[in-house]
Amino acid sequence: MAILLRGKSECPLCGKIIVEEEAILYTSFTSNAKDPLFMFSDAAVHTACNRHHKLGEKAMHYSEKAMFLTARVNRKCVVDQRLITDPDDHVFTCLLTSDESEELYDFNFITINRKNILRYSDRENFILAALKFNKEGKWGSISNFNFLDYLLTSFNFNKSFEK
Numbered sequence: 001m002a003i004l005l006r007g008k009s010e011c012p013l014c015g016k017i018i019v020e021e022e023a024i025l026y027t028s029f030t031s032n033a034k035d036p037l038f039m040f041s042d043a044a045v046h047t048a049c050n051r052h053h054k055l056g057e058k059a060m061h062y063s064e065k066a067m068f069l070t071a072r073v074n075r076k077c078v079v080d081q082r083l084i085t086d087p088d089d090h091v092f093t094c095l096l097t098s099d100e101s102e103e104l105y106d107f108n109f110i111t112i113n114r115k116n117i118l119r120y121s122d123r124e125n126f127i128l129a130a131l132k133f134n135k136e137g138k139w140g141s142i143s144n145f146n147f148l149d150y151l152l153t154s155f156n157f158n159k160s161f162e163k
């Protein structure tokens with residue numbers, strides 16, 4: 001969840017510092033720096049700016065979804081429907097792309113127990129969609145930690161997919 005430092009935090013929508021105005025705190029809901037919604041992720045935003053921005057409502061929807069699905073009581077594995085209690089077993093794809101025409105869109109917000117990944121029927125489809133998306137230059141990272149690479153590793157990607 002974003003932290004609001006009044007007098008310091010800059011609203012990414014208007015570029016102005018948030019002082020006393022009403023603000024929305026977004027949770028981190030996407031790691032894809034190339035997604036149009038990325039600027040909202042983990043940001044503090046003026047409520048008024050959010051209301052007027054054409055993507056404001058959509059961003060809010062995904063932020064709330066991410067928050068809901070990562071709550072401990074909602075971490076149910078897509079494979080066996082059981083609650084994931086060990087944080088080390090919890091793999092969550094979050095929002096990979098907000099573009100509904102992308103194959104990768106179907107893999108947004110997947111919760112899976114690391115121990116069940118090899119039994120996930122869509123594992124190969126996910127890997128292929130992620131590789132394609134990446135190859136087309138649609139994934140962006142702003143730090144050395146590349147979340148998509150991390151997911152590919154978690155889903156046991158190996159070189160045989162790169163044909």
Ligand SMILES: [Zn+2]
Pocket residue numbers: 011012013014015016045046049
């Ligand atoms: Zn603003």
